[in-house]
Amino acid sequence: KNDVSEKEVIRLGFIPLTDCAPIIMAKELGLFEKYGVNVEVTKEASWANVRDKILTGELDGAHCLFSMPFSVYTGIGGKAGSEMKVAMILNNNGQAITLSKDFCGKVGFKQTGKVASVVAAKLKADKEVTFAMTFPGGTHDVWLRYWLAAANVSQKTAKIITIPPPQMVANMKVGNMDGYCVGEPWNGVAVKQGIGFTEISTQDIWKHHPEKALVVNKKFSETRREDLKNVMKAVLEACKWLDNRANRKRAAEIIGKLPYVNAPADVIEARLMGDYNLGCDQGIEIYRDNYMLFHRNGETNLPRKSHAIWFMAQYMRFDYLKEAPDYNAIADKLILQDLYKEVATSMKIKIPEDDMKPFVIDLDKAKFDPNAPADYLKQVNSINQ
Amino acid sequence: MKRAIDIPTAVAGELTKENNASPSSSRWQPVLRKMASVLVGLSYNLLGFVGLIGFWYFISLITKGELPGPKATSVVFLELISDPFYDYGPNEKGIALQLFSSLSRVFTGFLLGSFIAIPIGVLMGSNSFCRKVFYPIVQILKPVSPLAWFPIGLVAFQSASHATVFIIVITSLWPTLINTSFGVASIPDDHKNVAKAFGFSRWKYLTKVLIPYSLPHMITGLRLSIGVAWLVIVAGEMLSGGMGIGFFVWDSWNALSLERVISAILIIGLVGLLLDWGFSYLEKKVTYSI
Amino acid sequence: MKRAIDIPTAVAGELTKENNASPSSSRWQPVLRKMASVLVGLSYNLLGFVGLIGFWYFISLITKGELPGPKATSVVFLELISDPFYDYGPNEKGIALQLFSSLSRVFTGFLLGSFIAIPIGVLMGSNSFCRKVFYPIVQILKPVSPLAWFPIGLVAFQSASHATVFIIVITSLWPTLINTSFGVASIPDDHKNVAKAFGFSRWKYLTKVLIPYSLPHMITGLRLSIGVAWLVIVAGEMLSGGMGIGFFVWDSWNALSLERVISAILIIGLVGLLLDWGFSYLEKKVTYSI
Amino acid sequence: MSYLKIENMEIAFHTLKGKFVAVNDINLEVEKGQIISIIGHSGCGKSTIMNAIGGMVFPTKGKVVLNGKEIKGPGPDRGIVFQNYSLLPWLTVYQNIFEAVDAALKNKSKAEKHEVVEKYLKMVNLWEHREKYPKQISGGMKQRVAIARAFAIDPEVLLLDEPFGALDALTKASLHIELLKLWNLTHRSKTIVMVTHDIEEAVFLSDRIVVMNNGPAATIREIEEVNLPRPRNKKDTVNLPEYRTIRERLLSLLVEKVALEESEFYKEEEKAA
Amino acid sequence: MSYLKIENMEIAFHTLKGKFVAVNDINLEVEKGQIISIIGHSGCGKSTIMNAIGGMVFPTKGKVVLNGKEIKGPGPDRGIVFQNYSLLPWLTVYQNIFEAVDAALKNKSKAEKHEVVEKYLKMVNLWEHREKYPKQISGGMKQRVAIARAFAIDPEVLLLDEPFGALDALTKASLHIELLKLWNLTHRSKTIVMVTHDIEEAVFLSDRIVVMNNGPAATIREIEEVNLPRPRNKKDTVNLPEYRTIRERLLSLLVEKVALEESEFYKEEEKAA
Ligand SMILES: Nc1ncnc2c1ncn2[C@@H]1O[C@H](COP(=O)(O)OP(=O)(O)OP(=O)(O)O)[C@@H](O)[C@H]1O
Ligand SMILES: Nc1ncnc2c1ncn2[C@@H]1O[C@H](COP(=O)(O)OP(=O)(O)OP(=O)(O)O)[C@@H](O)[C@H]1O
Ligand SMILES: [Mg+2]
């Protein structure tokens, strides 16, 4: 177990965001060594970069948007048919939609209903309204579009662009951007710098939504199954550790350091602890059961096919896809659910039984039955029109 | 110094050795000649393009279609340019509209950059004090990436579109500056002595000696600069988001739609080619022939 | 053509008008002269730097510290260079290590690019058939952004680090190519006639006419190219991630740490300056004096 | 058939104003071993004809045939002294000659080539200046380098465009001798075509002298045979009656009108004084 | 005090091999209105001295004083014909002269300037070639443009470096007359310094002739006064006994050794023949 360093290196990528914590902590706590894998974690430049490296095999796996493999496979965010595998979910919740301070006073926290009129007013003043997200078909993209739809803002009237997170902050600062959806700490940073406020957190859109996942290279998952299992074990243990509130302060300190997120620990810590300073003099919103969670007794980590189908249904809904994909086949192909179950079982982690069962999205109370995505689409489209 | 194309050489001096002066050649009408030479020129260009496309096809073959070939790309390309002016809201604009928005930024940046670069280049080339003072600054600032300039531009101008123009200005001016100063510094002493011996005013020296001599160098610099400006617009629009051909590339790359990336490359390249033809034309108009 | 600095001119011809030939000047020891001139040169450079820093300070003042000033930056800068060689795992390495990794990519890319650019430039400059065939290709490919090349490189090489080198090669070769072909095309007919009249072999023509004449142009091109290579490394490493000064800039910018960005700019600039000094030295060594 | 033959040659240049015919209707035959001079007023097309033989410009009509072959370009069979010297500025005096010798005399060894260079550099009295660059030497010195270079490659045909124009009398005289030496060394088998403004020089050196009309579209006015005996000795030759006749004839061909103008000027000047 | 004064002048050049002294110990005084010629062997430093007066190179010792002021650079008070013509290649013949006139004659109107250009272009017989570029004209034509340019700005001092070297006898003679005309127009108040290889020309035109020693570190060998009466008429002057004396004297100064060499060569050649 101690000669880990002689084993073949496994490269895991991460993006400097708060929710890279499970991978970083597994490394920092020595969990990878504990499970006998030689893991190196490397900081990556962008989601597109993560995608390319997983596909070419330069990375064996990475901290990745849960929906990215589906976006890539269906040709929205990549070359159609390219396979990346989802090994497990890393966290729920913990993203947000930030609006620029121009909207301050016009729209309040969770006052999604007011958004449409404000946007319309701005458009009428012959200005563009620009929202940003991080990757086409990624989770943030979907949260943003879902929110816009719920707010009754047509996706055709608002400009939705993909740009790297720091550019969102910089652009919002100079009044070039009206809102964005991104993971922490960027929403916290906007509040801290006084350039925007949190309109809604994603857990308010969908409580306990799947967010980041451990996504791995196809060949790696096939040829080095044991190593992958050990990696997952280490990450799972880190997840468990992170869900202990007592550990979160330390976690914030570690991931805030230069090699990782490289951000002030206080910004990371506050939102990691569930204390959301909303900005724009709206005070502090306290989340206690639905802030960024990493384990929830195993509820978090199971990669659910039903969720994948939900994302693909959203792609249909938002016109990303013209023809319905083969929902079940794709979900089967890209989600290594059996592998997860094997690992969870060996660690005596409870396996939730709710996959492929209908669920409800909180924001608009829309019910989704993963076995009938077509019906769902018919329903939402009729509402939209 | 070779200069413009229309150097009056012996008529037959233009002919190749095999194709020696035939009596008939001198009877050709100039217009006919011109047309023929344009046609020949075009056919060479065509040859170049065909070669490029062949190479591309070959690469696409050996990567087993990972890199989309000319055929797959042409479908997307034609689709793009079939309706270049449509405007279905902010997220869906025809390629021509995107292009115009980028072109206007590129030109603003490029022109501003040239207005800075040419005088400074002339100063640096003609005055050794200026050269010594500016040189290290130029050398330090030259290699700085547009990416690094962007935040600085944002802070300084408080506007993303100004910052985009700023990064184009500051990254595209170097080739013009350096080539201009090289050209100016290489004015032969003979020419300078003529100016001095006949008491040329500063203005006359500038217009009758300095500029005619260094113009070809300047134009080579400007050509490189406009290339860099195009190169930077992508970085700029990626950072500032919004509209333009640069953002289109970034967006397509995010979606890894290589056909669209290559189509955009082709469009950028074609526009670049047109710009460059403009420069050649200019060059021919203004440069002297030795 | 101005060439190297050590053109033998009349001794006093170097002096300015005010400071006319004093008898003592001719008694100076050459070494002393040299040292003095180096010192004077350095002091000019210093003047340039001081001006730059002043300007920076001014901008930082009027943006009310949004743009970190020289003082704030120097703290970070000193911290960075105080321990340049530490290595705490893949994500935490000293600035020198980052620099080396980038430098090695830049050099690989730059050298490969030059090896492609110089022969093609020579061909294009000396042969009008090649010029006509290659010219449109060059014009199309020149303005294509590194961002657009990256996915293509990735597909072709299946490795992000190779793709990074590839984008440096393909975006940095143009200035060398264009300046070389300009230089070669501008070889005066007189020189070419000498070569023909005395039956110079191809090799002799290359080494005794073509290269000596066009070397200053080539070197100007190489200087611009290495600038572009440095410029692209940031874009490249931003796209490819991993290690290097470019990724350092990107990462610092991600962390909204402008001090670190500016420090990196300074370091990039200083390295660029050093590289350029290398080129000047080379230029002086190899170019002829008229 | 003659060695060098110019047939019905016309040479025209494109200019912005259209075609400019420099020379026209040029017919000339030169035997192997002859020395020919071309004289004429400035701008009449002498250099143009030389360049056509040298292969630097091409006739727009007619042709130039050397040794049975039409001339298609320059080559080391013809040693050229260009009117503007055409030295390579990045090579020293020595290298300028050496590179030409090295390229043209393929059969010689390196050492022999160096010997040749040394010999000709000494001939033109520039051995001490061999390390200088063209920029560092005087006009006359450049001309001598060009002469040394043309002589050193030992060509069949020597084309000399005002080769001694920038030289003082002494240097000129000694180079005349060197030219004749070179010509004799190969037993008068070298063909030499020369442009000059110096009538004495032309008469002293040549077998025939081509007198040109004025341009544009200059033609050959007359070809004078110089039947002075060889070897010619400057001192003695000058006193031969035949020398005088030819000289006077050439002068009158060229200077015809000047007498009139001149005398008028002097009259005016006398008045003024 | 004399108008133009060269005092103890040394001019040295930096070369890779160290300092090269071209001329040394030059002392010369020229009165206003004099015509001075400098003759000497190729490379002895004639152009260097001219350039020093022109302000293109600076003495390393001593100084050049013009009209009481030390020379610090070129200027339109001195009209120069450079040995290599120095025309601007991107300007036509007409423009080359016009720009110089425009810069130097500040007080004239545009129309007057154009008149001046026309006059001097016609003087050198290049009016029909005015639209050509330097590349399109012959060597002699370039030289004539340079002469027209220098004459046209009507300078106090004319510096002519082998101005007639590339010209045929006729053109040369007519330009001699033009030079003298110009000089007379201002009642002989123009000072003219000229380098030439043509001894007849030197004697015919000059008041004094400076004969140089050979370089390196060339010095002045002798200064000959030419006391021929003016106006001089070519035909008559040549027959004056004084003319002959000066000519012989100069020739002997310059050509001393050649006779020997020459005679040896002729002997050899006779044997060979
Ligand atoms: N820039 C220079 N560097 C070094 N040496 C030079 C330079 N210019 C001239 N010389 C040397 O100075 C000497 C005199 O040159 P100069 O041009 O004055 O001769 P000149 O008398 O005009 O000869 P010519 O009649 O051949 O024109 C020559 O030996 C020449 O090599
Ligand atoms: N490249 C050219 N383009 C146009 N015209 C030219 C060109 N070269 C020469 N000419 C013209 O051809 C004519 C003859 O020129 P060339 O150089 O042969 O004269 P030349 O007899 O050698 O005169 P010189 O004795 O002055 O050297 C001139 O009128 C000149 O203007
Ligand atoms: Mg000629």
Ligand SMILES: [Mg+2]
């Ligand atoms: Mg001279």
